[in-house]
Amino acid sequence: MATALPRSWMRRGLLASALFPVSLLFRFLVAIRRTLYQAGALKSVRLSVPVIIVGNIFVGGTGKTPFTIWLVDQMRRAGYVPGVVSRGYGARNRQPVEVTAVSTPADVGDEPVLIAHHAGCPVMVGRDRVAAAQTMLAAHPEVNLIISDDGLQHYALERDVEIIISDDRGHGNGWMLPAGPLREPASRPRDFTIVNTVRQPAHGAGWFPMQIAGDTAERLSNRSQSIALNAIRSQRIVAAAGIGNPSRFFAMLRSAGLTIEELPLPDHYDFADNPFARVSADIILITEKDAVKCTQIDTIKNDPRLWVVPVTARLDRALAERIVEKCRGRPTA
Numbered sequence: 001m002a003t004a005l006p007r008s009w010m011r012r013g014l015l016a017s018a019l020f021p022v023s024l025l026f027r028f029l030v031a032i033r034r035t036l037y038q039a040g041a042l043k044s045v046r047l048s049v050p051v052i053i054v055g056n057i058f059v060g061g062t063g064k065t066p067f068t069i070w071l072v073d074q075m076r077r078a079g080y081v082p083g084v085v086s087r088g089y090g091a092r093n094r095q096p097v098e099v100t101a102v103s104t105p106a107d108v109g110d111e112p113v114l115i116a117h118h119a120g121c122p123v124m125v126g127r128d129r130v131a132a133a134q135t136m137l138a139a140h141p142e143v144n145l146i147i148s149d150d151g152l153q154h155y156a157l158e159r160d161v162e163i164i165i166s167d168d169r170g171h172g173n174g175w176m177l178p179a180g181p182l183r184e185p186a187s188r189p190r191d192f193t194i195v196n197t198v199r200q201p202a203h204g205a206g207w208f209p210m211q212i213a214g215d216t217a218e219r220l221s222n223r224s225q226s227i228a229l230n231a232i233r234s235q236r237i238v239a240a241a242g243i244g245n246p247s248r249f250f251a252m253l254r255s256a257g258l259t260i261e262e263l264p265l266p267d268h269y270d271f272a273d274n275p276f277a278r279v280s281a282d283i284i285l286i287t288e289k290d291a292v293k294c295t296q297i298d299t300i301k302n303d304p305r306l307w308v309v310p311v312t313a314r315l316d317r318a319l320a321e322r323i324v325e326k327c328r329g330r331p332t333a
Helices: 004-008 014-039 064-077 110-119 129-139 246-255 288-294 317-328
Strands: 051-055 082-086 123-125 145-149 161-167 192-196 207-213 216-219 222-228 237-241 260-264 283-287 306-309 312-314
Touching: 004 014, 051 064, 064 082, 064 110, 064 145, 064 161, 064 312, 064 317, 082 110, 082 129, 110 123, 110 145, 110 288, 123 129, 129 145, 161 317, 192 317, 207 246, 237 246, 246 260, 246 306, 283 288, 288 306
Parallel strands: 051 145, 051 161, 082 123, 082 145, 161 192, 192 207, 237 260, 237 283, 283 306
Antiparallel strands: 207 312, 216 222, 216 306
16 A cells, blocks of 8 residues: 555546545645635744745655755855754654754654755754744844745745745646645645756746756765766666655666666665665665665664765756845745
């Protein structure tokens, strides 16, 4: 069922059709909740600084983390001092907690650790996005912009800019959970749509293509040791990915000219069971999201076959300029 359901979400087959009545109920409840927030019946909080929401309506990974890292850099260049708030998948703490140099994925989640490392900005993790943002502003009064990672459906935090990340899967079969992959209707309003794709998407107002690219690998046990991907083409390579859409990582490696054997893992895989112990390969390529957990496990971190592939998001600079315009034109609190 764990694999059959996601597959059914890409077409309107028997399983999806059987679940369609339930999806109508889910759609109704989502609409009621949104309406209650818009009407003020459910409380939402406006902060003293602009808030940018980065999220998706498609269940699973679409590339939010690389985009968030890119966005932090762009807003910093525009003169802002950004801070990031995140849920932190699997985080242990009920109260907001700041990600530090010694934070582990088990404590705060894998994606916040990755964002803090690459973005070099304060990152606060908490189930309650409002509390996390308020704690951020109290601890870092220099922060004058909040970016909420994966916060699209958290309406308790008022927002000035909404950005939806999509990918080549589009809207799947177009139905909402559980008959389809959508958390909200595809027609949901937003300010910008980012399409994570290797192809050129159809142009539309507020639509921007994004490419996630990497051309080097770094040894897990010594990240200062790197090698170009095109220099390992003759090796026996296994590529492993515990992300929302592993096929995207595999496609990127193949576009670099590599012949790989795929080892897809569940999203946020914790590596408690070493998936590499039975792998026969000269090189095992993993994502940075997986690397932050692998480095915490003694039986894995010193495996000389493991190499990490850092990636960056590439987008049109015009997008950053339009986001800045939105933030500067925000309504006063």
